[in-house]
Amino acid sequence: MGARMGTRDRLRGWWRRGRWVVLGLVLLLVLPPATGALALRLNYTGDLREGTQSRGKDAVWLGHAWVDGRKKDADLAAFAARIKGTGIRDLYVHAGPLEHDGTLPADRYPRAKWLIENVHRTMPGIRVQAWLGDVLATEGPDGLRLEDADSRRAVVGSARQILDTGFDGVHFDLEPLHSDDAHYLSLLDDLGALTGPRRAQLSVAAHQIDPLPSAHSVLGALSGSEKWWSQEFFGQVARRVDQIAVMSYDTWMPLEGMYGGYVAQQTSLALEATPEDTDLLMGLPFFHEDDLGHHESAETVEAAVRGTRLGLGRTDADRARFGVALYVDFAAEEGDWAAYRAGWH
Numbered sequence: 563m564g565a566r567m568g569t570r571d572r573l574r575g576w577w578r579r580g581r582w583v584v585l586g587l588v589l590l591l592v593l594p595p596a597t598g599a600l601a602l603r604l605n606y607t608g609d610l611r612e613g614t615q616s617r618g619k620d621a622v623w624l625g626h627a628w629v630d631g632r633k634k635d636a637d638l639a640a641f642a643a644r645i646k647g648t649g650i651r652d653l654y655v656h657a658g659p660l661e662h663d664g665t666l667p668a669d670r671y672p673r674a675k676w677l678i679e680n681v682h683r684t685m686p687g688i689r690v691q692a693w694l695g696d697v698l699a700t701e702g703p704d705g706l707r708l709e710d711a712d713s714r715r716a717v718v719g720s721a722r723q724i725l726d727t728g729f730d731g732v733h734f735d736l737e738p739l740h741s742d743d744a745h746y747l748s749l750l751d752d753l754g755a756l757t758g759p760r761r762a763q764l765s766v767a768a769h770q771i772d773p774l775p776s777a778h779s780v781l782g783a784l785s786g787s788e789k790w791w792s793q794e795f796f797g798q799v800a801r802r803v804d805q806i807a808v809m810s811y812d813t814w815m816p817l818e819g820m821y822g823g824y825v826a827q828q829t830s831l832a833l834e835a836t837p838e839d840t841d842l843l844m845g846l847p848f849f850h851e852d853d854l855g856h857h858e859s860a861e862t863v864e865a866a867v868r869g870t871r872l873g874l875g876r877t878d879a880d881r882a883r884f885g886v887a888l889y890v891d892f893a894a895e896e897g898d899w900a901a902y903r904a905g906w907h
Contacts, residue, residue, distance in 0.1 A: 611875030664716030731763025829873025
């Protein structure tokens with residue numbers, strides 16, 4: 563993403579450096595492998611409940627090319643045709659990353675006004691949110707420090723700056739973010755005080771929820787890296803934002819059935835914790851890699867959609883403010899878009 567690698571790409575690289583090995587060891591210790599695999603696979607079975615499909619509240623993460631000058635009118639026209647007839651309402655457009663002090667250089671998004679004006683003109687009802695993020699200094703010496711009040715104030719200033727540009731909202735992805743981080747909750751309170759009066763959207767990308775009780779604590783004690791949030795903390799975050807999008811990929815699941823069952827569980831846990839006046843979105847893996855954290859043969863769009871629908875049907879089938887979020891446009895293949903349309907619409 564230009565001279566600096568995008569936040570998500572840097573974070574994905576961070577996770578690859580051995581963390582998934584530790585996660586595997588933890589799962590082996592706390593859950594007999596055969597039992598866990600069977601439980602997840604069974605969670606992926608059953609009939610899909612009628613009506614557990616698009617509510618017209620979906621989102622897609624878009625790369626930096628949309629605001630740095632690489633994308634042109636023809637690209638936007640093709641994208642408009644791509645999403646026509648889908649439930650996509652929000653575009654999370656990468657406009658960062660933030661500096662480690664929380665500031666945001668204005669030259670990071672020179673074509674933002676072009677994008678916003680043309681989306682509003684050619685795609686009525688679609689909202690354009692600025693996707694901002696940074697690596698947090700929670701597990702290493704470098705990164706944004708949320709415990710620093712000046713840095714939090716700078717992040718709020720960056721959000722004000724981006725909204726003044728014309729964005730309809732701001733979407734934050736700050737990682738690795740440990741569960742029960744009071745400074746993050748304080749930041750969300752301050753951001754809500756900014757976005758609320760402007761009627762702008764405040765949304766966040768969220769970690770997955772503990773699949774087993776206190777799993778984040780066990781992993782943190784063994785490795786210093788937590789990965790998951792407690793369900794309670796997830797709810798505290800969800801109550802402070804307009805939208806919360808679960809990053810329900812990079813799960814370490816080796817088989818499609820296990821992954822689908824895991825997504826079904828995550829959907830249920832997230833529904834239980836999210837208030838009805840907050841949009842809850844479950845992430846779909848629109849990217850293709852093979853490493854310890856993500857097996858593309860397992861983490862498929864088909865499995866994610868089916869798991870999402872199973873969890874929705876079992877937990878809160880009538881939830882209105884619910885959707886899916888597609889990660890990410892520049893890595894997506896035709897099959898991903900086709901599976902999203904076929905399974906969710």
